[in-house]
Amino acid sequence: xPSYDPSTFPPFAVTVDLVVLTxxxxxxxxxxxxxxxxxFQGCWALPGGFVRADEDLGAAAARELVEETGLCAxxxxxxxxxxGAHLEQLATYGAPSRDPRMRVVSVAHLALSxxxxxxxxxxxxxxxxxxxxxxxxxVGGDTVGEExxxxxxxxxxxxxxxxxxxxxxxxxxxxxxxxxxxPPEFTVGELRRVYEAVWxxxxxxxxxxxxxxxxxxxxxxxxxxxxxxxxxxxQLFRAGSATVLNPPMLRPEV
Numbered sequence: 479x480p481s482y483d484p485s486t487f488p489p490f491a492v493t494v495d496l497v498v499l500t501x502x503x504x505x506x507x508x509x510x511x512x513x514x515x516x517x518f519q520g521c522w523a524l525p526g527g528f529v530r531a532d533e534d535l536g537a538a539a540a541r542e543l544v545e546e547t548g549l550c551a552x553x554x555x556x557x558x559x560x561x562g563a564h565l566e567q568l569a570t571y572g573a574p575s576r577d578p579r580m581r582v583v584s585v586a587h588l589a590l591s592x593x594x595x596x597x598x599x600x601x602x603x604x605x606x607x608x609x610x611x612x613x614x615x616x617v618g619g620d621t622v623g624e625e626x627x628x629x630x631x632x633x634x635x636x637x638x639x640x641x642x643x644x645x646x647x648x649x650x651x652x653x654x655x656x657x658x659x660x661p662p663e664f665t666v667g668e669l670r671r672v673y674e675a676v677w678x679x680x681x682x683x684x685x686x687x688x689x690x691x692x693x694x695x696x697x698x699x700x701x702x703x704x705x706x707x708x709x710x711x712x713q714l715f716r717a718g719s720a721t722v723l724n725p726p727m728l729r730p731e732v
Contacts, residue, residue, distance in 0.1 A: 490581035494539040495526035495635065497568060497642030498589040500608065501659050501675045506646075507608040508639055510631070511546055517578050518632035522614075524639060525606070526584070539565065539587040546606065563591035564658035568642050576634045584633075588642045590658040611643050612678070647676055652726035654696065657717035663700045665712040666690060677729045689727050695720035 498509035510522045525546040529538040544550060550563070568586040576582065596607070615636065630636060650656040650673060657664075659672040670686045673679075690697055695718040703711035 488581065490583060492529045492535075493526055493582055493584045494529060494535060494542055495524045495571075495584045495586045495633075495638055496539060496543055496589055497524060497586060497639055498543065498563065498591075499611070499642065499646055499659075500591050500594050501672055502594075502608055504671055504675055505610045505612075506643070506675045506678075508611050508614055508643075509606065510609055510614065511606040513632055521630070521632040522609075523632035524586075524635045526586075529585075535567070535585050535587075536565070539585075539589075543589065563589040563594075564655070565589045568638070568645060571634055571638060573634065584638070586638045586642065588645055590646065590655065592659055592661050611639065615640055615643070647729065650676060651728055652723050654717055654721050654723065660717075663702065663704075663714040663716050665704060665707065665714060666697070667707055667712060669697075669715075673727070673729075679730050681730075686727075689725075690723070693720055693723050696723060 496509070500507055500509075509525060511525050513519055513521050513523050525542060527538075527542045527546070529535060533541070540550070566588050568588040570583060570585050572583040574581060576584070594608075614631065631639065646655065656669060656672050656676070659676070660669055666687050667683065669690060670681055670683060673686070674681055697715040698718040700714040700716050702714040704714055705711050
């Protein structure tokens with residue numbers, strides 16, 4: 479195309495940032511890494527990095543998660559491994575001043591998975607950990623669990639994290655997304671505790687059981703039972719083919 483001159487347009491970079499959520503100790507937690515390099519050296523941040531010239535956005539998101547944490551994220555269309563995660567695009571962030579190095583547009587992704595092991599840091603991150611989202615979002619993310627952070631979350635990551643948490647909270651009202659936080663086989667009580675952790679509320683067990691078992695194909699009995707929660711054996715279910723919860727389960731107002 480002889481009439482097209484790319485040098486007439488200002489250069490900019492594209493990154494992927496990852497909001498990785500799981501439920502640990504009955505609390506909704508996000509994965510954060512402490513940056514080992516400038517800018518924001520020493521600050522907690524969401525895992526992520528620059529997109530390479532030869533990769534698409536989904537591949538870049540999966541690569542960054544592995545490089546920085548050792549965890550794997552899988553597209554829902556791909557059979558998940560034991561530590562696999564639901565992965566979807568969240569939103570795009572392109573404020574001109576969001577990165578002091580240069581003009582950078584970030585395409586954030588949301589990853590959800592059952593209780594994951596402690597991550598290992600890699601890439602330019604010198605430590606990585608799970609932290610309750612309430613702690614990360616409180617006062618701009620000044621504290622992370624029991625450790626002090628020298629500054630709020632790096633870049634605009636507090637906003638990205640808040641958007642990811644709200645996506646998860648709203649989407650479990652009407653979709654099967656909450657089952658992404660569960661192991662392959664789970665009890666209704668375990669699923670209820672996912673809703674309680676994500677929403678930060680206490681739900682009535684009987685009403686919850688009636689709603690999630692009232693949508694045909696939403697939960698499918700696996701044929702087994704478990705006593706891992708104590709008490710009498712509880713029936714085990716797996717996620718069915720239904721992807722929409724109808725009627726939706728609206729989160730209580732708090």
